[in-house]
Amino acid sequence: MDSGAGAKNGGDSGHVEAPELRYFVFALFFIFGGITSLNDVIIPKLKELFALSYTQAMLVQFCFFAAYALIGIPGAMLVRKVGYMRGAACGLLVMIAGCLAFIPASTSAIYWLFLAAYFVLAAGVVIVQVVTNPLISLLGKPETAHSRLTFAQAFNSLGTTVFPVAGSVLILGSLASVSADDLSGAALNAYRRAESQAIVHGYLGIAAALALVAIAVWAMRNRLPHDRSAVRDEASGFGGLDLLRRPRFAYGALCIFLYVGAEVTIGSFIVNYLMQDHVLALPEQSAGQLLGFYWGGAMVGRFIGSAVLRLVSPGKVLAFNGLAAIALIVVSTNSTGGLAGYTLLTVGLMNSIMFPTIFSLACEKLGTRAADGSGLINVAICGGAIVPVATGAIADAAGGNLSIALALPAICYAIIAGFGFYARKPA
Numbered sequence: 001m002d003s004g005a006g007a008k009n010g011g012d013s014g015h016v017e018a019p020e021l022r023y024f025v026f027a028l029f030f031i032f033g034g035i036t037s038l039n040d041v042i043i044p045k046l047k048e049l050f051a052l053s054y055t056q057a058m059l060v061q062f063c064f065f066a067a068y069a070l071i072g073i074p075g076a077m078l079v080r081k082v083g084y085m086r087g088a089a090c091g092l093l094v095m096i097a098g099c100l101a102f103i104p105a106s107t108s109a110i111y112w113l114f115l116a117a118y119f120v121l122a123a124g125v126v127i128v129q130v131v132t133n134p135l136i137s138l139l140g141k142p143e144t145a146h147s148r149l150t151f152a153q154a155f156n157s158l159g160t161t162v163f164p165v166a167g168s169v170l171i172l173g174s175l176a177s178v179s180a181d182d183l184s185g186a187a188l189n190a191y192r193r194a195e196s197q198a199i200v201h202g203y204l205g206i207a208a209a210l211a212l213v214a215i216a217v218w219a220m221r222n223r224l225p226h227d228r229s230a231v232r233d234e235a236s237g238f239g240g241l242d243l244l245r246r247p248r249f250a251y252g253a254l255c256i257f258l259y260v261g262a263e264v265t266i267g268s269f270i271v272n273y274l275m276q277d278h279v280l281a282l283p284e285q286s287a288g289q290l291l292g293f294y295w296g297g298a299m300v301g302r303f304i305g306s307a308v309l310r311l312v313s314p315g316k317v318l319a320f321n322g323l324a325a326i327a328l329i330v331v332s333t334n335s336t337g338g339l340a341g342y343t344l345l346t347v348g349l350m351n352s353i354m355f356p357t358i359f360s361l362a363c364e365k366l367g368t369r370a371a372d373g374s375g376l377i378n379v380a381i382c383g384g385a386i387v388p389v390a391t392g393a394i395a396d397a398a399g400g401n402l403s404i405a406l407a408l409p410a411i412c413y414a415i416i417a418g419f420g421f422y423a424r425k426p427a
Helices: 017-036 039-048 059-083 084-100 101-107 111-138 142-170 185-195 199-219 238-245 247-275 286-307 312-332 337-345 347-351 356-364 367-380 383-397 407-422
Strands: none
Touching: 017 039, 017 084, 017 111, 017 142, 017 199, 039 059, 039 111, 039 185, 039 199, 039 337, 059 084, 059 383, 084 101, 084 111, 084 199, 084 407, 101 111, 101 199, 101 356, 111 142, 142 238, 142 286, 142 356, 185 199, 238 247, 238 367, 247 286, 247 337, 247 347, 247 356, 247 367, 247 383, 247 407, 286 337, 286 347, 312 337, 312 347, 312 407, 337 347, 347 356, 356 367, 356 407, 383 407
16 A cells, blocks of 8 residues: 555544645644634725725625635536645635736726635635545544544634734735725726735735645655545545435535525624614724634634534534524614624634534534535535625625624524534444
8 A cells, every 4th residue: 555654544444544635734724714804804994995885895795705616616526636735736726826916906006806716715725625624634533523623623713813814914004094985997907006005915825835734745645555546436426416315414505505694694793783873883994803713713713613523423513502592683683782792702712613514513524525515515604794794794784783684693503503413423
């Protein structure tokens, strides 16, 4: 068996002991988590440059998350064909192409080219995620897969914490005193090209880092024993759609859709929520700074959760966190002041273990179908483009009442808690 130095086949246990590959996967979680969070930094920049409405500015998120719906299944088919490591290299190359696509977007100063660049970048992120989620489960004992995936997701949260801080200094810090509203014609186009260079420089730096990672991944392409055969042995329906006939997997995929939707919804609305007079009545900048507690809570919770999941049934932990998230939303929307504000921020802590736990519970016993399952799970991430829009529609219909609108993410968490109870026993 050509396993490469340092890699040991787990034999009948179906796992591989390769610590160096775990570090590589942790790095990938950090990178694509950070890249995704940069959207929140770029949106105000593009909104000012192109004088966009909020709906138009949110097309950045829509195009980014739409890639999960469109690329998830093809990405799984690619990984099944070429293997995990080569699939990761392909995903990284697509991400680099997306970063480089910001150059013509800036040169032309055309908004839809920025959106196209985001879609390409997200397509690469999706392919990499199709690889990393099942791979981290493979790199160790099956009984500790929930804990490992939660620990890896903590690096994703670390990226979402670090990248926006650096991006704010590099990208938002360059906003000029003049506004695009004051310009027109050639002067406006020149202003857009000049100001968008900060975005280009940021993504060129990311592209250089991704190139180094891609080289390292390609160098390790044979480190995983029987890489391609491990994901090609079993025939499947188109993109693994037949997996949806398995109740456990189908329920889990639905919960991924609802979880990402609920998490993004609260993150998107929490600044406006904290600004309300009956909550904290904060100015926009101060409310935005508190957003770090929401995402930081998810990061801390994932490090803690990686230890808890070694001791407690993952399904029970998921059910508890889902019910706790509902309780926090109910308390927040029925109270005022600091209690209302900080209880909603604490929902981030409850989110911490949800994605990795739902994923691993849904994909238990998939074996050689792991790439197909990961592809479908990534399609379900498009909930981040749909649930927030639906919540916004409820808020508009309720006259801007965010407390009523937050009932939708609470319903999402109720369904997730039900899945935890349903999947509390091994598949």
